[in-house]
Amino acid sequence: MALFDHSIKQLEEMLHKKEISAEDLVNTSFDRISEVDDQVQAFLTLDEEHARSQAKQLDDAPDASARLFGIPNGIKDNIVTKNLRTTSASQFLKDFDNPLYNAAVIEKLQADKSVTAGKLNMDEFAMGSTTENSSFQVTRNPWNTDYVSGGSSGGSAAAVAAGEIVFSLGSDTGGSVRQPASFCGVVGMKPTYGRVSRFGLIAFASSLDQIGPVTRSVEDNARVLEVIAGQDKMDSTSAAAEVPAYTDALDGNMEGMKIAVPKEYLGEGVAQEVKDAVMNALKVYESLGAEWEEVSLPHSEYAVAAYQMISSGEAFASMGRFDGVRFGKRSDKADNMDDMFTYSRAEGFGDEVKRRIMLGTFALSSGNYEVYYKKAQKVRTLVKQDFDNILRDYDVVIGPTAPAPAFKAGESTDDPMALYMNDMLTVPVNLAGLPGLSLPCGFSGQGLPIGLQIIGKPFAESTVYRTAHAYEQATEHHTKRPQLGGAQS
Known part of the structure; x- marks a missing residue:
């Protein structure tokens, strides 16, 4: 039985019966992990013994109220x-084997009886767009293993695909769920800022x-x-907004829906085949009763720089805690405290993390804060x-998620600016908290x-899901499955 041939709802019904x-x-x-992960390299750590034991315990005490009862999941390693x-795919934390607590989202998954198979590869400390910045391995795209899976959540998208x-x-800090979801042909959601607790998430920004x-x-x-x-x-930035039953919004009704299509999202730098796919999607929405118009987001061109x-x-600021004092990498070359800080960070962090620390x-x-950081915050507004x-x-x-499909591994490793521009369509959403x-x-x-990227109003995830589901049910793209090596079925 292939897991991806069944929805969670179908699996739950089969479990209850x-x-x-x-x-x-x-x-x-x-x-399946044993069969394909040597090619995909999505997992960094497996929790096989505990997961199998947990599954047996669940079968002994079924819980019909749990929405994810027995469903296997994978967790990004930050x-x-x-x-x-x-x-966090870093040599700095390679021996962080026994964390003392769970992130808030892990507590919720466990309360709902989901089973964690293991931890998934990523760009080190979530800094990257290809998962080539992991200090352990490069996760490959299941549609063609010569290509990247995207990042920084490349392992999360590739394992599902x-x-x-x-x-x-x-x-998702600047597109790190949505871009790899786009590259790997799956569904990825970046909720409104504050919708999901960040307690237990190793911070990037x-x-x-x-x-x-x-x-x-x-x-x-x-x-x-x-x-x-x-x-x-445990997270003072998490919002007190009520969480609706998102699945109840999936009624397929697009009558009267008004869609904005930013001209900047279909402009220079976006591949023609991506533009064509988005325009075809808009035709589907028209057939479903929705209306769309071209609009302008004039400051989006400054979003990547900001x-x-x-x-x-x-x-x-976030990386300052990784100093070799209480946990993580501590260099054995140091003979004083200053050297311990310097050598531990130099040996523990990869090039991209160092690059961003230096830029930060x-x-x-002093002297640059007003010129750069404060101005960037004004652009954010x-x-x-x-x-x-x-x-x-x-x-x-609505617009494309990424300006182009996945590219070959190694193509942009030496060009950080090209990789940064790959996020030009996703970072505005994070800046706006949408x-x-x-x-x-x-x-x-x-x-x-x-x-295809669908962006909604703050805390309007239900509308986003309804819009996405209507398109999904009217098309067949989501039914296609990758065959490792590149051919699609």
Whole structure:
């Protein structure tokens, strides 16, 4: 039984009818991991013994109220898991084997009886767009293993696309859930900032980070978000907004829906086949009764530059705790405290992390703060105002998730600016704190997925899901499955 041939709802029904067991599901997941992960390299750490034991316990005490009962998941390795190694794909934390607590989202998944198969690869400390910045391994795209899976949540997207797990959690700071979801042909949601607790998420940029689910279908995604969303007393930035039943919004009704399409999102730098896929998607929405109009988000061209200043400044602050004193890498070359700090960080951090720390140091230094960081925050306000103005008159904003399909591994390793520009369509959503979702809307000439991005009003995830689900049900892109090596079925 292939996991990706069934939705979470279908699996739950089969479990309750005792057609399958939780142990069957978990065994199937590990069988698939054993079969393909040497090619995909999505997992950094497996929790096989504990997962199988947990599945047996669930079968002994079924819980019909649990929405994710027995469903295998994978967790991005910057989300802390008690007694399960959490490395953030960094040599600095490679021996962080026994964290003392769970992230808030892990507590919620466990309360809802989901089973964690293991921890997933990522760009080190979530800094990157290809998962080539992991200090352990490069995660490959299941549609063609010569290509990248995207990042920083590349392992989260690739594991779902390859059918190793039913769903995963990733983190999105500037597109790190949506872009790999686009590259791997799955569904990835970045919720409204504050919708999901960040307690237990190893911070990259705290005012931008948000945990989100990656799934095969829109319905599955909505189901997972229902479980992990909500206010948390351990996170002062989590919102007190009520969490609706997102799956109830999936009624397929697009009559009267008003869609905004920013001309900047289909302009220079966006591949023609991506533009064509988005325009075809808009025709589908027209056939469903929706209306769309071209609009302008005039400050979006400055979003990447502003994002780099803000995220690097916050990364500089976030990385300050990794000094070799209490936990993590401690160099054995040092003979005094200053050297311990210097050598431990030099040996523990990879090039991209160092690059962003240096940029953040520059941006926040005396004389530069006003010129760069403060100005970037002003641009952030303008980006948010652009969205506010548009979303007063429209229900959602739609465009491509990424300017091009996945590219070959190694192609952009030596060109950081090219990689940064790959996030030009996703970072505005993080700057504005809005919900954004990516789902498949076509394939390139090389058979690689293309993602459609749907952006909503603050805490309007239900509208985003309804819009995405209506398109998904009217098309067949989500039914295609990768065959490792590149051919699609």
